Amino acid sequence: MAVPKKRTSRSKKIIRKTVWKNKGYWTTLKAFSLAQSIFTGNSKSFFCNKYKR
Template sequence: MAVPKKRTSISKKIIRKNFWKKRGYCTTLKAFSLAQSIFKGNSKSFFCNKYKR
């Protein structure tokens, strides 16, 4: 016979949600940092063509 699962506590749910949000925030910071270094021309790991007008 099927038995219903126990309910996850609210605190565990909040901890998991915050961990998920923090991962996204760290990824955003890395992407923004890379964009800044490319814009300033200081990037050593990313190559892009510069167009001169």
């Protein structure tokens, strides 16, 4: 038989939300950093040709 669960407290809800937002923030920061290094040519993990002929 289904039992109703207790309500999650507001503080837990806020903590979970900030953790979720921070994950997105760090992912964005890493992507931007990688794009910057590729653009400037300092990337050691990506090889791309800047000049197409």
